Amino acid sequence: MKKIRIIPRLDIKGPNVIKGIHLEGLRIVGNPSILAKRYYEQGADELLYIDVVASLYNRDSILEIVNKTSKDIFIPLTVGGGIRTLDDIRTLLRAGADKIAINTAATKNPEIIKKGAEMFGSQCIVVSIEAKSISPGKWEAYIENGREKTGLDVVEWAKEVTELGAGEILLTSIDREGTGTGYDINLTEKIASLVNIPVIACGGAGNIKHIIECVKQGKADAISMASILHYNKITIPEIKSELKKNGIHVREYGKNNNN
Amino acid sequence: MEKIIIIDYGLGNLRSIVKALNYLSKEVKITNNPDEIKNASKLILPGVGAFKDGMSGLKSRGLIKPIKDYIKSGKPILGICLGMQLLMTESEEFGLHKGLNFIPGKVVKLKDIKKVDEEGYKVPHIGWSQLDIIKKDSIFSNIPNKSEFYFVHSFYVKPNNKEYTTSVTMYGKQEICASIQKDNVFGCQFHPEMSGSLGLEIYKNFCKLNS
Numbered sequence: 407m408k409k410i411r412i413i414p415r416l417d418i419k420g421p422n423v424i425k426g427i428h429l430e431g432l433r434i435v436g437n438p439s440i441l442a443k444r445y446y447e448q449g450a451d452e453l454l455y456i457d458v459v460a461s462l463y464n465r466d467s468i469l470e471i472v473n474k475t476s477k478d479i480f481i482p483l484t485v486g487g488g489i490r491t492l493d494d495i496r497t498l499l500r501a502g503a504d505k506i507a508i509n510t511a512a513t514k515n516p517e518i519i520k521k522g523a524e525m526f527g528s529q530c531i532v533v534s535i536e537a538k539s540i541s542p543g544k545w546e547a548y549i550e551n552g553r554e555k556t557g558l559d560v561v562e563w564a565k566e567v568t569e570l571g572a573g574e575i576l577l578t579s580i581d582r583e584g585t586g587t588g589y590d591i592n593l594t595e596k597i598a599s600l601v602n603i604p605v606i607a608c609g610g611a612g613n614i615k616h617i618i619e620c621v622k623q624g625k626a627d628a629i630s631m632a633s634i635l636h637y638n639k640i641t642i643p644e645i646k647s648e649l650k651k652n653g654i655h656v657r658e659y660g661k662n663n664n665n
Numbered sequence: 666m667e668k669i670i671i672i673d674y675g676l677g678n679l680r681s682i683v684k685a686l687n688y689l690s691k692e693v694k695i696t697n698n699p700d701e702i703k704n705a706s707k708l709i710l711p712g713v714g715a716f717k718d719g720m721s722g723l724k725s726r727g728l729i730k731p732i733k734d735y736i737k738s739g740k741p742i743l744g745i746c747l748g749m750q751l752l753m754t755e756s757e758e759f760g761l762h763k764g765l766n767f768i769p770g771k772v773v774k775l776k777d778i779k780k781v782d783e784e785g786y787k788v789p790h791i792g793w794s795q796l797d798i799i800k801k802d803s804i805f806s807n808i809p810n811k812s813e814f815y816f817v818h819s820f821y822v823k824p825n826n827k828e829y830t831t832s833v834t835m836y837g838k839q840e841i842c843a844s845i846q847k848d849n850v851f852g853c854q855f856h857p858e859m860s861g862s863l864g865l866e867i868y869k870n871f872c873k874l875n876s
Contacts, residue, residue: 408786408837409793409813446861451793476681478688482815482859499678504859527714529789529817530678573789573817604791627787657793657813 409655410621411451411628412642413606414635416441417458418487420467424458425636426584435636442475445635448642451657452482454576454606454630456507458551460488469501476502486534486576487551495522499530507576509534510549513556513563516570523571532606533572535560537593538580545593552580561596568601575605576630582610584633589616594624606630614640614648621654669693669872670705672732674722676714676747685858685868699731707872708735712747716756716772716820719747720764729765736767741849741874743804749845749852750822758820768847770824775836786837789819794855796843800831804844804851804870812863814843814855821854 416423422434423441435441442453457468468487476483485498486507495506512519512533522531536552537545537560545560564575577597579590589610598605607626611617611634620626634640646656669686671679673695686693693709694701702708710732712719723729736742744752753764756772764772775788793813798805816834821841824830834843834855845852851871857864 411792477684480685480688480858480861480864482817482856500680502680502684504678504681524715526678527676528819529713529791574791602787603789604787628792 408627409451409657410626410649411606412449412645412656413452413454413484413628413630414441414445414450414642415454415456415608415630415632417456417632418468418471419458421471423636425633426458438471439475441636442479445642446479446481449646449657450481450642452484452628453479454507455483455485455487456551457485457487469497472498472501472503484532484576486532492518492521492525495526495530499526505530505532505573507532507534509536512567513547513549513558516566519567519570519572523573528571528573531572532574532576533567534576534578535564535567535597536578536580537590539590539593543592543596548580552583560593561600564597564601568603572603574603574628575601577605577607579609583608585610586612586633586639588612589620589624589626591619591624594620594626598625598627604628612639614645617645618649618652618654621649622652667691667707667872668701668705669707669709670702671695671709671711672702672728673697674712674719674726674728676712676719676722678713679711681856681858682709682711682745685865686872689865689869689872691868691872697726697728699727702728702731703734705735706740707874708732708740708742710742710744710748710751712745712749712751714747716747716750716758716764717760717762719751720762723751723765732765736850739849741851741871743871744850744852745858746818746854746856749854750820752845752850752852753822753824756820767850768822768824768829768845768852769826770822770829772820772822774820775818775841776839789817790836791817793860794834794836794843796832796834796855798832800846803831803846803874804853804867805831806870807866808863808870814853814857814860814864816843816855818854822852
């Protein structure tokens with residue numbers, strides 16, 4: 407029974423977790439250490455940190471956050487945002503990340519996926535694809551946290567990164583992100599059915615039904631969400647309980663019995 | 666005095682394992698110094714990446730003999746993920762490559778099942794999976810059966826002798842070996858340092874083992 411992974415996403419700006427809509431916006435929602443610990447204790451299967459303005463601010467703050475928050479959290483941590491070189495990857499892994507998520511640099515120099523996979527192992531390399539709908543069934547890949555177009559067709563790009571050795575794809579719908587109107591099911595299903603590596607769906611969860619349909623119809627292997635958790639609309643135990651009721655397998659959690 | 670050594674042979678993120686052991690208040694050293702490895706009281710062989718790179722990482726640092734000597738002494742060694750795979754005779758990853766041959770058997774690829782009726786299992790196998798624990802002592806002494814651990818791998822081990830398999834897990838319809846033991850040589854395919862509090866128990870149990 408394949409277990410669907412629940413992966414809270416923390417967008418980090420400086421010392422804070424922030425939240426935006428369509429990948430924009432500056433609302434502070436909390437402290438990374440507190441949120442990370444809370445989600446870990448509630449049964450999150452992995453954690454995802456995205457440094458949303460890595461190119462503008464000092465990189466050291468994300469490293470410090472990764473270092474500090476990972477000390478007593480023992481689930482996989484993926485860190486992304488502004489990774490440009492193989493050295494950046496190495497530095498993040500040394501600071502405590504288990505996997506890295508890369509977008510902009512991969513579109514500009516796809517070889518970094520291949521070299522990163524060879525050097526650190528495919529399982530460390532998550533390629534992040536931010537997708538914006540241009541017409542039914544067609545999406546364009548964006549970079550710089552949803553600010554810049556690339557002209558790349560998401561379906562073709564997903565195929566290419568898979569061939570280059572990416573371990574997973576983190577697929578974010580820019581149209582749905584932060585809106586709470588549901589994941590882009592067509593996008594998720596298209597990519598998840600096409601590639602033979604796991605796809606983590608991100609962007610749009612507003613209620614449990616959205617999460618269920620993203621797994622059942624979207625065929626996502628893992629689900630990432632931000633607003634719905636940060637704004638306390640639902641908790642991780644509630645998500646897992648509902649998924650189980652709907653026949654979707656998840657990892658059992660609970661401080662007393664397991665993990 | 667307990668000397669827990671993690672072997673640094675150029676592969677893998679060692680920090681997560683150090684973090685786990687530090688959390689358990691264990692002092693641990695990362696090294697590729699042959700004497701320190703030989704004289705360790707507990708040895709951990711981590712690993713993330715490709716088999717042939719792992720073997721050449723060990724070879725180029727002259728670590729194969731110190732590890733062999735350590736194992737001969739009867740002290741416990743724990744291989745994790747690729748580290749466990751390296752303990753086997755050989756691997757089929759990117760060609761046929763020889764391993765350390767401490768546990769007879771080979772390393773083979775997970776079958777990529779992509780049909781709809783097979784629930785779309787993908788390779789690499791990434792995520793949490795339940796263990797059926799066969800040998801309920803040593804590192805599994807207080808671990809409930811069906812406990813879940815975090816896996817991330819594309820290859821798995823097939824020991825020649827069933828008695829070396831200490832736990833299994835299902836991947837689609839494939840039953841795969843999740844952990845092994847032959848005398849003082851232990852291995853886990855999953856990552857205890859990424860498996861929450863039960864993963865920490867695995868490390869605790871390993872540290873409690875006597876030679």
